[in-house]
Amino acid sequence: MAGTLTPTARHEPAADSRTPGRTALYAAGVLARRLLLLAGLLAAVFAAVELLPGDAADATSERGESAADLAQRRQLLGLDRPVAERFWDWMTGLPTGDLGTSARGEQVADLLARPFPNTLLLGGLALLLTLVASIALGCWAAARPGGPLDRAVSASATGILALPEFVVAVALVLVFALWTGWLPAVTLTDSDGSPASWRMLVLPVLALAVPQIGWNTRIVRAALADEARAPHIDTAVLDGLPRHRILVHHLLPGALPTIAAGVATSTGMLLGGAVVVETIFNYPGVGSVLAGAVTDRDSPVIAGVVAVTGAVITAVLLLADLVRTWASGGRT
Amino acid sequence: MGRARLRVAVRVLPALLLTALALAGPWLAPHAIDAPVAAPYAEPGGGAPLGGDQLGRDVLSRLLAGGRELVVTSLLVAVLVTALAAVLGAVSALRPAVGRIVERTCDMLMLLPAVLGILLVTLSWPDGGRLAVVTASVVLGVPYAVRLVAGAAAPVAASGYVEAASVGGERLWYLVAREVLPNLRATLLALFGLRFVAAVYLVATAGFLQVGPQPPAADWALMIRENSGGILLNPWAVLAPSVAVGLLAMSVNLAAAALVPATGRKAVPTL
Numbered sequence: 297m298a299g300t301l302t303p304t305a306r307h308e309p310a311a312d313s314r315t316p317g318r319t320a321l322y323a324a325g326v327l328a329r330r331l332l333l334l335a336g337l338l339a340a341v342f343a344a345v346e347l348l349p350g351d352a353a354d355a356t357s358e359r360g361e362s363a364a365d366l367a368q369r370r371q372l373l374g375l376d377r378p379v380a381e382r383f384w385d386w387m388t389g390l391p392t393g394d395l396g397t398s399a400r401g402e403q404v405a406d407l408l409a410r411p412f413p414n415t416l417l418l419g420g421l422a423l424l425l426t427l428v429a430s431i432a433l434g435c436w437a438a439a440r441p442g443g444p445l446d447r448a449v450s451a452s453a454t455g456i457l458a459l460p461e462f463v464v465a466v467a468l469v470l471v472f473a474l475w476t477g478w479l480p481a482v483t484l485t486d487s488d489g490s491p492a493s494w495r496m497l498v499l500p501v502l503a504l505a506v507p508q509i510g511w512n513t514r515i516v517r518a519a520l521a522d523e524a525r526a527p528h529i530d531t532a533v534l535d536g537l538p539r540h541r542i543l544v545h546h547l548l549p550g551a552l553p554t555i556a557a558g559v560a561t562s563t564g565m566l567l568g569g570a571v572v573v574e575t576i577f578n579y580p581g582v583g584s585v586l587a588g589a590v591t592d593r594d595s596p597v598i599a600g601v602v603a604v605t606g607a608v609i610t611a612v613l614l615l616a617d618l619v620r621t622w623a624s625g626g627r628t
Numbered sequence: 629m630g631r632a633r634l635r636v637a638v639r640v641l642p643a644l645l646l647t648a649l650a651l652a653g654p655w656l657a658p659h660a661i662d663a664p665v666a667a668p669y670a671e672p673g674g675g676a677p678l679g680g681d682q683l684g685r686d687v688l689s690r691l692l693a694g695g696r697e698l699v700v701t702s703l704l705v706a707v708l709v710t711a712l713a714a715v716l717g718a719v720s721a722l723r724p725a726v727g728r729i730v731e732r733t734c735d736m737l738m739l740l741p742a743v744l745g746i747l748l749v750t751l752s753w754p755d756g757g758r759l760a761v762v763t764a765s766v767v768l769g770v771p772y773a774v775r776l777v778a779g780a781a782a783p784v785a786a787s788g789y790v791e792a793a794s795v796g797g798e799r800l801w802y803l804v805a806r807e808v809l810p811n812l813r814a815t816l817l818a819l820f821g822l823r824f825v826a827a828v829y830l831v832a833t834a835g836f837l838q839v840g841p842q843p844p845a846a847d848w849a850l851m852i853r854e855n856s857g858g859i860l861l862n863p864w865a866v867l868a869p870s871v872a873v874g875l876l877a878m879s880v881n882l883a884a885a886a887l888v889p890a891t892g893r894k895a896v897p898t899l
Contacts, residue, residue: 333732333735333736333739334739336732336736337736337737337739337740340736341740341748344748344749344752345748345752348749348752348753348756349753349754349755349756454881454882454885455878455881455882456878457881458825458828458829458877458878458880458881459874459877459878460828460829460832460833460836460849460873460877461833462832462833462836462849462852462853462870463852463870463873463874463877466852466856466866466867466870467870467874469859470859470863470866470867474859474860474863561738564738564739564740564741564742565741565742567741567744568741568742568743568744569743571743571744571747571837572743572833572836572837575836575837576856586747587837589747589751590747590751590837590838590839593751593754594751595748595751595752598744598747598748598751598752599748601744602740602744602745602748605739605740605741605744606739606740609738609739609741610739613738613739
């Protein structure tokens with residue numbers, strides 16, 4: 297889970313960049329750093345798959361298979377080549393979209409080509425809902441600081457942020473699919489492999505977003521509380537500006553970088569939770585591919601999914617960095 | 629002071645009670661967890677107050693038995709993560725070079741969703757079983773925890789008495805164990821609570837994805853997965869373990885939030 301409000305302070309000095317040249321330089325530095333981190337993670341993932349006992353050939357072996365068959369498949373999968381060579385192949389293949397070969401000999405990139413856009417749609421909608429709902433709830437609570445509403449919102453946000461997605465999903469299915477029958481409990485697919493109707497997206501998106509809304513509402517609320525201590529807010533209050541105007545025009549812009557960082561860290565939780573939620577709702581995404589990989593003990597597929605997911609999270613974190621640069625650059 | 633302590637106690641109590649119930653549950657179960665006592669997905673009644681599961685086993689007995697492993701595994705993860713993070717965090721506050729490495733590693737691991745990380749480890753290590761789940765949860769949890777400890781340890785490490793002890797030639801382990809960590813008791817207690825919440829989430833999700841406990845073990849998350857096919861016939865077989873996981877997660881989280889020291893950004897939990 298994310299706990300990442302600390303980096304804010306670290307980025308503050310660099311944000312003092314009023315000239316476009318320095319801003320561009322700073323953005324390039326951030327980009328380079330993020331890409332380096334991603335490369336490091338991918339190296340760690342490859343090492344983990346490599347160093348832990350058991351390999352893809354073992355995992356897919358069937359009972360009664362001879363040692364010769366096993367050796368042959370190992371050769372077929374390229375597992376008999378030196379580690380350094382395979383590592384180099386895997387890492388250099390990644391930027392070209394080659395994610396390696398699954399234990400069954402298929403291209404991991406081909407396995408993910410159809411389901412991944414579906415997962416991105418699910419995660420993207422959940423992220424959007426999280427953003428809108430947590431800002432609305434956070435502002436609603438912040439408008440009456442310390443009041444019963446504020447405390448109720450904060451307490452329920454704390455309560456739901458720790459719930460595993462599958463618990464939320466079970467509750468949603470019981471209420472909205474089985475008892476009231478308003479929404480479908482399973483996802484049917486069109487011939488092109490995408491969900492057949494938007495109604496089938498509602499419950500998965502909700503199940504994914506609910507814990508993240510709890511998490512981000514607290515971040516929004518805390519960021520607004522921090523921002524409310526700034527002197528220019530006192531001035532605005534003394535000037536007699538209406539409460540909602542202060543909230544929207546004076547508090548929110550200052551709190552935006554923190555909110556962006558918080559929502560960005562939710563991306564990882566959303567993509568991780570999607571695996572669980574897709575299993576429950578039979579949604580045609582990466583989760584179903586992973587569920588198959590769990591049965592087959594197919595770690596190359598997991599490594600490929602981690603690579604793609606890491607790239608998506610890197611992109612979202614970069615976006616949050618840019619929001620921070622833009623928001624603080626505009627004020628100084 | 630007295631009233632504040634009472635309020636913390638009131639918020640910690642439900643978590644303690646639930647944990648104790650989950651630990652004692654297996655002794656309270658009226659039936660064996662692996663013997664059928666009713667028809668598959670039988671509705672509540674007779675000897676089975678919550679009905680039967682997909683093999684006709686008593687849902688209540690399995691519910692009572694199914695929490696212990698989840699709680700014990702999560703406690704183990706929380707203890708290991710807190711201990712490792714305490715040492716690493718204190719060292720990185722005292723030695724900035726170590727601190728930079730720790731911070732980069734944390735940034736890197738943030739790009740790996742915890743659920744995917746646990747799948748990666750458990751699948752690459754098929755014989756690892758519970759050890760694999762614990763290892764993955766610890767590796768994935770330590771980075772966030774180290775950040776929290778290092779942040780809290782930085783002012784302590786910069787304080788006069790630690791510097792004096794450092795200049796006086798005390799070794800690193802002495803500074804960590806005797807000077808820095810004793811001053812972080814409140815932070816570490818809160819950290820333990822938060823890591824327990826995160827561990828419950830991860831261990832339960834691993835159980836749900838069937839990379840943790842294997843059938844026929846009674847496990848709340850596994851029960852939800854196994855019985856979801858019969859949710860219309862006997863909803864209790866799915867609902868009861870869901871409520872159990874949900875209550876455990878919520879009560880532990882509220883307890884952890886109550887333990888967070890009042891100074892600093894209390895409104896933001898550092899899971």
